Amino acid sequence: MTTEPSETPPSPVEVETSPVYPESSAPVVEPVIAASDPVEKPKMGRLRRVWRIALLALVAVGLVFLAGMLTDHYVRYVPMKASLAFSLAQTQADLDQANLHIELLQALVEIKTAHLELASGNVAGAKSALLNTAARLETLKPAVESVDATLAANMRTRLEMILSGMDGDPQTAQADLGLLAQNLLSVETLLFAK
Secondary structure (H helix, E strand, O other): OOOOOOOOOOOHHHHHHOOOOOHHHOOOOOOOOOOOOOOOOOOOOHHHHHHHHHHHHHHHHHHHHHHHHHHHHHHHHHHHHHHHHHHHHHHHHHHHHHHHHHHHHHHHHHHHHHHHHHHOOOHHHHHHHOOOHHHHHHHHHHHHHHHOHHHHHHHHHHHHHHHHHHHHOHHHHHHHHHHHHHHHHHHHHHHHOO
């Protein structure tokens, strides 16, 4: 007895659903979804909805807070920054003016000290009192030029004449010191009188 392999004939259903084609010409079968079968989304649970609403509310609050910060910055701080820059420039100008006034007063003190030293007969003390005066007069020259250009040009020359004349003629040097002091006092009243 020989048993032969039993081949079962294919069922009619198998033949319809899986046709046999050569490999190169096999058609692609795509599943077709019927329009009458709507796809249903799974419904969110209550906890998930609460978290979603809370997150959206938190984002909205954050956006409102950010908008408030930006508005506050541009309404308050930007104009204040411009105002402070203007105030700083004004303060710097006032400080420069005050420093110039101090230089003028220091020059006057040195000239008056030299005048008193010459009056007492101390030529060396008068010369030492005028050591820094030349530098101070150079610092004052631009401000003095705005008031009196000829005085600005003659201040340095007058000081050199005073220094050279102290040894030979102290009375003339003393008179020149008085004139220079008087000129600087008139410049002070013109520049710094407020």
